[in-house]
Amino acid sequence: MDHHLLDDGWTLTADPATLPDDLPEPLLRALHDGVPAHVPGTSHTTLLDAGLVPDPYVDDNETRLAWMRHATWTYARPVRIAPALAGERVDLVLEGVDTVATVRLDDDVLARTANQHRTYRVDLRAHLHHDVRTLSVELGSALAHAEAEARRLGPRPLAYPQPFNMVRKMACSFGWDWGPDLQTAGLWRPVRIERWRVARLASVRPLVTVRPDGTGVVDVVVDVERSGLPGGDVPLVVTARVAGAESVVTVDAGATAATAHLEVPHAPLWWPVGHGAQPLHALELELHAADAAAPAGPRATGARLGAWSRRIGFRTVELDTSPDDVGAAFTLRVNGRAVFVRGANWIPDDHLLTRITRDRLARRLDQALGAHLNLVRVWGGGIYESEDFYDLCDERGLLVWQDFLLACAAYPEESPLLEELEAEAREHVARLTPHPSLVVWNGGNENLWGFRDWGWPDELEGRTWGLRYATELFPAVVAELDPTRPYVENSPASPGYDLHDVHPNDPDHGSHHQWEVWNRVDYTAYRDEVPRFCSEFGFQGPPTWATLTRAVRAADGTVAGKDHPTFLLHQKAEDGNGKLDRGMAPHLGVPDDLADWLWAAQLNQARAVRFAIEHYRSWWPTTAGAIVWQLNDCWPVTSWAAVDGDGRPKPLWWAMRAAFADRLVTVQPRDGLDALVVVNDTPVLWKGTAVLERQTLDGRVLARAERPLTVGAWSVGTFPVRTDLRTPDDPAQEVLVVTLDRCRAVRTWLEDVDLALDPDAVDARVHPVQDGYEVQVAARSLVRDLTLLVDRLDPAASVDEALVTLPAGASATFRVRTPVPLDADVLVARPVLRSANDLVAARRATATPTA
Secondary structure (H helix, E strand, O other), X not given: OEEEEOOOOEEEEEOHHHOOOXXXXXXXXXXXXXXXXOOOEEHHHHHHHOOOOOOXXXXXXXXXXXXXXXXXXXXXXXXXXXXXXXXXXXXEEEOOEEOEEEEEEOOEEEEEEEEOOOOEEEEOHHHOOOOOEEEEEEEOOHHHHHHHHHHHHOOOOEOOOOOHHHOEOOHHHEOOOOOOEOOOOEEOOOEEEEEXXXXXXXXXXXXXXXXXXXXXXXXXXXXXXXXXXXXXOOOEEEEEEEOOEEEEEEEOOOOOEEEEEEEEOOOXXXXXXXXXXXXXXXXXXXXXXXXXXXXXXXXXXXXXXXXEEEEEOEOOEEEEOOEOOOOEOOEEEEOOEEEOEEEEEEOOOOOOHHHOOHHHHHHHHXXXXXXXXXXXXXXXXXXXXXXXXXXXXXXXXXEEEEEOOOEOEOOOOOOOHHHHHHHHHHHHHHHOOOOOOEEEEEXXXXXXXXXXXXXXHHHHOOOOOOHHHHHHHHHHHHHHHOOOOOEXXXXXXXXXXXXXXXXXXXXXXXXXXXXXXXXXXXXXXXXXXXOOOEEEEOOOEOOOHHHHHHHOEOOOOOEOOOOOHHHHHOOOXXXXXXXXXXXXXXHHOOOOOHHHHHHHHHHHHHHHHHHHHHHHHHOOOOOOEEEEOOOOOOOOOOEOOOEOOOOOEOHHHHHHXXXXXXXXXXXXXXXXXXXXXXXXXXXXXEEEEEEEEEEEOOOOEEEEEEEEEEEOOOEEEEEEOOHHHHOOOOHHHEEEEEEEOOEEEEEOOOOHHHOOOOOOOEEEEEEEEOOEEEEEEEEOOOEEEEEEOHHHOOOOOEEOOOXXXXXXXXXXXXXXXXXXXXXXXXXXXXXXXXXXXXXXXXXXXXXOOOO
């Protein structure tokens, strides 16, 4: 097979009739004459690369580019494609078209598309001769198409104003409560010409299982497409090899499928990170024509027709949703072992998808590992990610929960959406079978919940809304194409129960989304329920200072204040700042100073999520997983993300790193009393002596106990706390400190705003080292969540620790990495060195004295 990539030589034009009259003349002229374009690319990236439009991520430029969603764009390039030789097929392959397109060769219409999530293949033989031709892809407005479909089919309820549910385009293209409304158009994945003979490998699906005796089994299901030309209907031979095993099978003349069976004795198991190694094995497959007359049976002969190679891992996966005395479980088992899921939700890492590289994905997934995650959930309003994404997860042992791409809306079940959804589901279920990291297919995000709670039945008036997708189409596709993986109807969902009998968001059954916290109640309400599995929960916080100074500015170039229109353009949540203020008020107060407010909002986000994670982990195995909303951002924005749009970790990332650590010590309420909870998510017994001290904030010990304890592997131990340790004399002046090996828990009985925290609680010394600085700190009194916001001094600087709480007498060392010389005094002063103490002090300083 011969491949010819069509990546360069394109130009992008726009239909003048679809452009506003007030565009700058140079831009209008360029769009008429043609802008040089690279594929993969989109209208936005092409115009950005040419310097014709401003960066939509910066300041208020998102609104300045709103005109682009209404334009009609055309990608075009000259091609000279020789006619097919005898017995040869010539195909045009478009791996990703965004979204509503007409593909032409000169005036010949080759294809019409309306699905960003599909690959298209066109037989070109009838359209070829030796002349230079023009290959063009005209891209209409996806918004106009969706609006027309809504009029044709009748509207369906959805979470946002624009009908993203009427077109198979990335839902968050139309804006979300964390994302911009840009609605890209383009050729977002490669375009190529393929020339081939006889037959080609259309699909290869390795279905991997492990027998109880440890034998790894791979059934490689091979689908072939025949050329349909003379000589194409012949026997074929498929040869598959993996880990020393080989299988040779015949595809009979006229047949289009075969299965190669491979067995690997004592196959080394692939495990999630923290549970074992991740051995990967190259599975290689070749397709040849067969010599059916060979005396030893059919064998390969002549030229190789096709080859395929992927890495696989041997493991089993199941999702236990069996009823029990609480309700119904939702426990993931890998290789028979129950795994507590330490996860985060994943959105596309850049709204401009063609800028996402393998290196960028590797950095982000390494940040997931750094936060001690073992799973990422690919959320249903984004995309099916690239092979790079799943390869990197395979290598790292990061489990993947994969949504089908439906989110927060009622989706019509009429044509052509029904057929489009089936086609994309079939393509991606088949494509992703090699990846051991993929452990769950999920039928969509919050659609079942929406039907039950968001007033949909009245709005629908009997129209379809997508139940068929969740309960019939998707499970049937998974069962047919990849029965090795579990499927669940939705997130949240109560698997095995009728939608009307058990609420899909019932915390006692299946998966649960907790959004009362953030939207309506204080984060301490996380403890009001013990869900079986929380697949979404989170709290907002602003991005880092360096990101704000680059992208969220007032007209004078300074960071926009929190009520400035530019700041609010980068705060997409409804009443987002109001919720931030109400969320921090009872814990830290609401500062007036912008620097203090930003720090307080970031700290409160971190505190809220850590509070939830520690609560959920303390209830294992009743609660079997926690997936934070969300790991990453797709642009600079105030959001729920732990890593901001410029790739910098927010304080939340450090909170997740601490709360998701393999070993955790925490103080939790049990039956109204403080209890010591010890989480051991490792394969090794944890045996040690916990030291518990009730201290004054300045370190005087009021009560002390030593508690020998043992907690088994993959287990949680709960131990009572003695009355004199859990009962303060003066709650404003006291703290309970628990240490076990290198783990520490600090329990206060009042919120920070009511504690007598010392505003000057630490001594800090700075020492230059080879690649930056060491900052040594010692606490004279309790200091809460000590953090160095080093990006304020150098946007490229990093630090190895944050949110460090030190009891009186304790010390810590921060390692700051930067090539930039820093002023030592500035490094250890506000607004770089921060803690909860200085927020409380600032609040007291501005409080109105009482008579």
